[in-house]
Amino acid sequence: MSISAKPKSSTPEAPKSQKKRRTIKRCSESDEEGTEDEINDSAKPKTTSEITKPKTSTIKQQVAEESSDSDHEDEEDSEEDEQDDEDEGDEESSDDEQTNTKKPTKVNPLTLKKQISTKTQASKRRVESDDDVAQVASKSKKPKTQPAASSSSKKKTAIPSKRRYDNDSEDDIIELTSKSIKTKSKTAQTQSAKSSSSTLTKKQTFKASKEPEVETDSKEEDSSDDEEAPNVVVTEHKGNLFDAPPNTLLLHACNCMGVWGAGIALALKKNYPHHFKRYKEHCESTSPNLLLSTCLLIPPQPTGPKHWVGCLFTSRKYGRGKDTKDDIMDNTDSALQDMLEQLENMGDNKPKYTWMCKINSGSFKVPWSQTKALIEALTFREGLHIQVVDKK
Numbered sequence: 001m002s003i004s005a006k007p008k009s010s011t012p013e014a015p016k017s018q019k020k021r022r023t024i025k026r027c028s029e030s031d032e033e034g035t036e037d038e039i040n041d042s043a044k045p046k047t048t049s050e051i052t053k054p055k056t057s058t059i060k061q062q063v064a065e066e067s068s069d070s071d072h073e074d075e076e077d078s079e080e081d082e083q084d085d086e087d088e089g090d091e092e093s094s095d096d097e098q099t100n101t102k103k104p105t106k107v108n109p110l111t112l113k114k115q116i117s118t119k120t121q122a123s124k125r126r127v128e129s130d131d132d133v134a135q136v137a138s139k140s141k142k143p144k145t146q147p148a149a150s151s152s153s154k155k156k157t158a159i160p161s162k163r164r165y166d167n168d169s170e171d172d173i174i175e176l177t178s179k180s181i182k183t184k185s186k187t188a189q190t191q192s193a194k195s196s197s198s199t200l201t202k203k204q205t206f207k208a209s210k211e212p213e214v215e216t217d218s219k220e221e222d223s224s225d226d227e228e229a230p231n232v233v234v235t236e237h238k239g240n241l242f243d244a245p246p247n248t249l250l251l252h253a254c255n256c257m258g259v260w261g262a263g264i265a266l267a268l269k270k271n272y273p274h275h276f277k278r279y280k281e282h283c284e285s286t287s288p289n290l291l292l293s294t295c296l297l298i299p300p301q302p303t304g305p306k307h308w309v310g311c312l313f314t315s316r317k318y319g320r321g322k323d324t325k326d327d328i329m330d331n332t333d334s335a336l337q338d339m340l341e342q343l344e345n346m347g348d349n350k351p352k353y354t355w356m357c358k359i360n361s362g363s364f365k366v367p368w369s370q371t372k373a374l375i376e377a378l379t380f381r382e383g384l385h386i387q388v389v390d391k392k
């Protein structure tokens, strides 16, 4: 099977030479709450391998960064100050250097779509492959600039995940009838039906509308590789992210420093203290370099809103030490793909809905249109509708 590497750039000649891929342990593994353990035992997905996913992240050799964010709480300032000691140069010089040493990240949506589709399909097989390793297993370098790279160059490493699911919470969840979601989903399906005849037209279909597989066994793998997964569908509306129905995944962008100190992250910290605790513990137990470009899915907690919180590690630091826009986009792409892989491996235990704020568009200062285009270029075999909610 030929696996195409995910293109991270329209300029293949400019490899992101300083990036490496690593494997990290999922956050859920670090859960120490007895209740959660019990829940996990009782609500364990069908097989361990189903909740085992290849963990990937991109390590960026830390070019001179500095961060001196003063917008955060004292304890967070302290943390950042510690990090500042590791940094050198000011924000501008850091950005300049990063810009000079890293490739542009403009993505060709069509190329990306095709290659991501292939990658996603390949990743599931990798989960069951041979590479179960310890928490910090080295990974092959992510071939972000080699669209035609061989499968070995993008090989991921499967990590046994002890992901926990709050079965009680899910039992409590009422079958929701989010009219807007259903209406938009139907619209997406309709659009898909109209566009399905053209391979060049972006598909917006969900699994329910997927045509039955008729391939023979011998061709099953090849046909799976060739099968074009539907694009992730994004719709937007005004509102409060926290008004999502139960069993919704709330996605937001995070730094890797264990700090939710501003913007929607701060609001999450106040409204979802247990989720924040999980996030913080995860950051404290894992190197920022390993967290970057990954996604942490925190299930509903025993108390508080029955929401999942999805932390997309799109920047290593925050404030003035945040990554460049190009790097944030790059990291966002990888983190979202990581999220999709996890969702796929969850099977029926995945969150029912997915809501997102306009990630990266606040503190991280990346125009929302760029992030949105990136998300819409993603594909997901089971189909995914992300409702973007913004207060403004």
Ligand SMILES: Nc1ncnc2c1ncn2[C@@H]1O[C@H](COP(=O)(O)OP(=O)(O)OC[C@H]2O[C@H](OP(=O)(O)O)[C@H](O)[C@@H]2O)[C@@H](O)[C@H]1O
Residues within 6 Å of the ligand: 072, 239, 240, 241, 242, 252, 253, 254, 255, 259, 260, 261, 262, 263, 264, 265, 266, 267, 317, 318, 319, 357, 358, 359, 360, 361, 362, 363, 364, 365, 366, 389, 390, 391, 392
């Ligand atoms: N209740 C609500 N419902 C719906 N939308 C809401 C909302 N509240 C705010 N928004 C909008 O949500 C978007 C994102 O804006 P944000 O600045 O928050 O996030 P971002 O992704 O640019 O940056 C991430 C870093 O910001 C944080 O703070 P620190 O790094 O600690 O400094 C993190 O920790 C990360 O590191 C903006 O459109 C806001 O209008």
